Amino acid sequence: MDLKKLHCFIRVAESGSFTQAALILDQSQSLVSRQVRQLEVELQQTLLQRNGRGVTLTAAGRRLLDHGKGILRQVEVAEQALKNIDGIHKGKVNVGMTPTLGKLLTVDLVTAFFAEYPDSSLSIAENLTYWIQKRLILGELDIALLYNPAPSAYLNYQLLWTEKLCLIVPSDFSDNTVNSIALHEIINYPLIMPGGRHMIRHLVEIECTRHGIVPNVVIEIDAIPSLLLLVKKGFGYAILPANALNGVGQVDGLKALPIEPALMNRVVLATSSQRTLTPLAKKTIEILQSGIISMGYNLN
Structure with missing residues (x-):
């Protein structure tokens, strides 16, 4: 599967429009349309339904969108690992947490993270445990802080x-x-x-x-x-x-x-059991744990 075509498809699917995707990708609309069509031919599946208002995902398209985001995220992780083979210099970490935990932890996490890794970037998503857990399984997040999560063979849990x-x-x-x-x-x-x-x-x-x-x-x-x-x-x-x-x-x-x-x-730290954490993600967990301890919590 061509990653450029996959990236193009994801942009169209998320924007709901070839026109908007072309603007985001800085490509012509005809090129965007052609790449998505080539991907459909390669996969022998119709991924998008075209209509006068834009596009909607087919069942196959929804499935590919879910997996495709994780695939691109894993490629990004691999690139980071190779760049940082001699040490942790720069990269990106994606963290998810519930809004209540975000209100409690986000400012301290961001402050400590950039004090130690000023050349890196940090993405923080807040949502209900159900949605954060789903995004972690799909590979869109590296680390998650959850309330009472349901058991999953795809995740490792650490009770905080x-x-x-x-x-x-x-x-x-x-x-x-x-x-x-x-x-x-x-x-x-x-x-x-x-x-x-x-x-x-x-x-x-x-x-x-x-x-x-x-x-x-x-x-x-x-x-x-x-x-x-x-x-x-x-x-x-x-x-x-x-x-x-x-x-x-x-x-x-x-x-x-x-x-x-x-x-x-129960407040739980979750990571994927299917993917290896980058060194930067591991350091981010250490930063989180240190911040939690400094707030007076006894980690389990």
Whole structure:
């Protein structure tokens, strides 16, 4: 498979248009179209459906797009490894993490990374664990920080730390004598929670079911900063780790009450079991771990 043709196809697929892809690639539209067509002939598959508004992916096209990104990423990794054969000089690392962890870790990671490797580049993607895990499996990411990830033969996991989930409430909630909330009392509080694909939501529902409790979820919202603002405004309460109140963009006027018996959230570092990490990616993991320790967490 010609990598230039694959790269061309990916640009067309992502932009949804031969015209836009040609602008991005700085090539003529006819050349872009010809390369994609040649790739279709080589693979004996129709990859794109052309229409008056642009293009849409066929089933084969979607499959190739998923794998193609990983292929190009692996080529990039190989090139980096050869360039850095005598040591770590420059390269790129792609990191994925949940938004809550991003709020907590991103600034320190970026600061430490570029202090040590100023000639390298760093890409950080934030999304739900489900999507970050998928991108890691496809080869689009080198490192991921996840909440309670599902088992996968394609990934290696390292448990970083565990943390108690808390009921997030306004600072003037009850009085200062209330230091925790019993799990069975959760049904008394209208909850603002992330959607069903969020792993903390999944964990809460599993534990509530195990204890015969049905949580009263009145609002679903994946954006944690917006969720916390709604709690502050009195629309309900949230169940999150206490560190959701820390980091960049923190919301004042809230406090975290641990839930008893404890609902334990697992924070996991994930890498691919199918691909070798570059030296720079390994160093990035060390930077992450050092930053986490400096914040007071005990790594498992």
